[in-house]
Amino acid sequence: MAAFVRTAIVPPLARGGHAAVFAGRALREVFRPPFELRETARQVYEVGWRSLPLVAAAGYAVGIVMSMHTRASLERFGAEALIPAALALALVRETGPLVVGLLVSGRVGAGIGAELGAMKVTEQIDALEAVAVDSFKFLVVTRVTACMLAMPLLTVVMNFTGIVGGWTAESAVSGMGFEAYFRAAFSLLQFTDYVPGTLKTVVFGFIIAVTASYLGIHASGGTQGVGHAATRSVVAASVAMIAVNVVLVRLIFFLFPETAE
Amino acid sequence: MTAAGSGDRGATAAAAAIRLEGVSKAFGAFRVLDDVTLRIPRGQATVVLGRSGTGKSVMLRHIVGLLRPDAGRVFVGDDEITGLPPAGLAAVRRRIGFLFQNAALFDSITVAENVAFPMRRHTALSDVEVRARAGAKLAAVGLARAAESMPGSLSGGMRKRAGLARAMALDPEILLVDEPSAGLDPVTSGEIDDLLARTREERGTTLIVVTHNIPSARRLADTMIFLHEGRVIARGSVDDLERSGHGLVRRFMRSEAGG
Numbered sequence: 001m002a003a004f005v006r007t008a009i010v011p012p013l014a015r016g017g018h019a020a021v022f023a024g025r026a027l028r029e030v031f032r033p034p035f036e037l038r039e040t041a042r043q044v045y046e047v048g049w050r051s052l053p054l055v056a057a058a059g060y061a062v063g064i065v066m067s068m069h070t071r072a073s074l075e076r077f078g079a080e081a082l083i084p085a086a087l088a089l090a091l092v093r094e095t096g097p098l099v100v101g102l103l104v105s106g107r108v109g110a111g112i113g114a115e116l117g118a119m120k121v122t123e124q125i126d127a128l129e130a131v132a133v134d135s136f137k138f139l140v141v142t143r144v145t146a147c148m149l150a151m152p153l154l155t156v157v158m159n160f161t162g163i164v165g166g167w168t169a170e171s172a173v174s175g176m177g178f179e180a181y182f183r184a185a186f187s188l189l190q191f192t193d194y195v196p197g198t199l200k201t202v203v204f205g206f207i208i209a210v211t212a213s214y215l216g217i218h219a220s221g222g223t224q225g226v227g228h229a230a231t232r233s234v235v236a237a238s239v240a241m242i243a244v245n246v247v248l249v250r251l252i253f254f255l256f257p258e259t260a261e
Numbered sequence: 262m263t264a265a266g267s268g269d270r271g272a273t274a275a276a277a278a279i280r281l282e283g284v285s286k287a288f289g290a291f292r293v294l295d296d297v298t299l300r301i302p303r304g305q306a307t308v309v310l311g312r313s314g315t316g317k318s319v320m321l322r323h324i325v326g327l328l329r330p331d332a333g334r335v336f337v338g339d340d341e342i343t344g345l346p347p348a349g350l351a352a353v354r355r356r357i358g359f360l361f362q363n364a365a366l367f368d369s370i371t372v373a374e375n376v377a378f379p380m381r382r383h384t385a386l387s388d389v390e391v392r393a394r395a396g397a398k399l400a401a402v403g404l405a406r407a408a409e410s411m412p413g414s415l416s417g418g419m420r421k422r423a424g425l426a427r428a429m430a431l432d433p434e435i436l437l438v439d440e441p442s443a444g445l446d447p448v449t450s451g452e453i454d455d456l457l458a459r460t461r462e463e464r465g466t467t468l469i470v471v472t473h474n475i476p477s478a479r480r481l482a483d484t485m486i487f488l489h490e491g492r493v494i495a496r497g498s499v500d501d502l503e504r505s506g507h508g509l510v511r512r513f514m515r516s517e518a519g520g
Contacts, residue, residue, distance in 0.1 A: 122363065123361050123362075124365050126365065127359075127365035127367070129326075130327065130354060131378065131379045132351040132352070132383065133351075133382055134347065
């Protein structure tokens with residue numbers, strides 16, 4: 001029994017504790033100077049700007065698919081007029097943030113895990129420390145900050161292109177005009193629909209960057225270790241994000257009761 | 262063979278740049294350093310010899326604070342780095358240049374930017390001055406034409422020389438060099454040795470060079486240290502080690518193997 005606890009229980013708990021300390025340190029250091037502004041800007045470009053085509057294209061496709069499903073459902077009740085608003089609500093509240101989170105987790109999470117993993121196994125992180133640079137601040141905090149800044153902006157893009165995709169599908173069926181569709185889409189949207197859903201992606205960005213950085217910076221075993229770090233970064237960040245999303249939705253309902261109605 | 266400290270050219274007279282006192286380090290059950298006590302004289306070249314896996318690189322990593330000993334203390338000048346907070350450790354590291362065994366160049370920026378990196382971080386030099394100095398450092402190691410190349414496109418020997426240029430970027434008081442000859446042809450290896458010797462003479466830089474290259478060690482060393490199974494088993498001048506009572510040390514010194 002003692003051997004089982006020592007080998008099967010203690011190591012995962014120790015790793016979890018270690019990761020929690022790592023995340024706590026990252027959160028603290030995000031707000032503590034000195035700020036690595038130049039490197040942070042570079043990471044915002046990598047995380048945000050370079051994810052833009054993927055997010056925009058995915059948003060457009062998701063909008064088309066959601067519009068088709070929404071039409072199929074609302075047609076039964078003769079409520080076709082609500083299609084734009086229903087799509088916008090679903091997109092802005094949940095689908096947009098979550099899809100952006102999963103996309104960024106795949107593209108950026110894997111990238112961070114692989115890049116930091118490669119830097120670890122080739123001693124580049126030690127080289128940073130040897131030239132008197134705080135590698136945690138330079139590598140981890142800049143990526144965490146960049147992901148936290150980029151995620152809400154990417155979500156805005158996803159929501160916009162999703163609505164454009166919805167209009168594309170709807171106009172093909174009903175010939176609805178662009179302006180009329182947009183007016184209908186935003187007719188039911190409230191501040192509390194839009195802002196909490198968009199801002200929760202700041203938390204998603206934190207989870208993605210911290211998870212991938214932690215796994216990358218603790219990579220070992222050469223190129224195979226780098227590959228494992230990249231794969232595990234995507235899986236762990238996605239699962240953690242989806243799990244935390246449950247708590248965040250509950251929290252949003254608690255803080256903004258009108259969103260639960 | 263001499264006792265530690267005796268027989269070194271001026272070792273007893275010079276102040277210590279680095280001291281290790283009873284340093285031990287183990288990775289799991291493998292004891293890499295075992296109660297190592299050393300005094301590296303300021304302004305001299307100390308060459309560390311030993312078979313692969315005997316703790317030479319681990320010793321360098323302790324000196325720059327990348328590893329903390331399980332027991333014992335490490336001093337750089339008067340600073341005991343084993344207990345320093347991050348800010349204090351960073352201040353000590355700015356006085357040290359470190360060439361890694363595999364160069365460890367930052368592979369997302371050019372060779373010139375690798376060399377410029379420490380200057381951009383720790384000096385108030387203008388961009389023009391930083392570029393000029395980085396160019397001069399690269400020219401000194403024969404890499405002026407590779408300045409705008411990415412590290413991934415360089416040969417092993419070129420990476421090593423670029424790493425050396427980066428290690429010397431801030432004109433450090435102490436230069437730690439791990440296997441400078443590895444992957445280099447004899448002519449280039451000799452040029453690197455000359456550069457290291459010139460740096461020591463002109464700037465009074467304290468050199469610690471880990472190498473398996475005996476001709477290179479002979480050219481550079483004021484003092485030699487021989488590590489075996491985590492312990493210093495011989496220390497002294499080239500002549501001292503050639504007359505060592507340890508058969509392994511004598512065999513090592515007789516070999517003419519290059520890096």
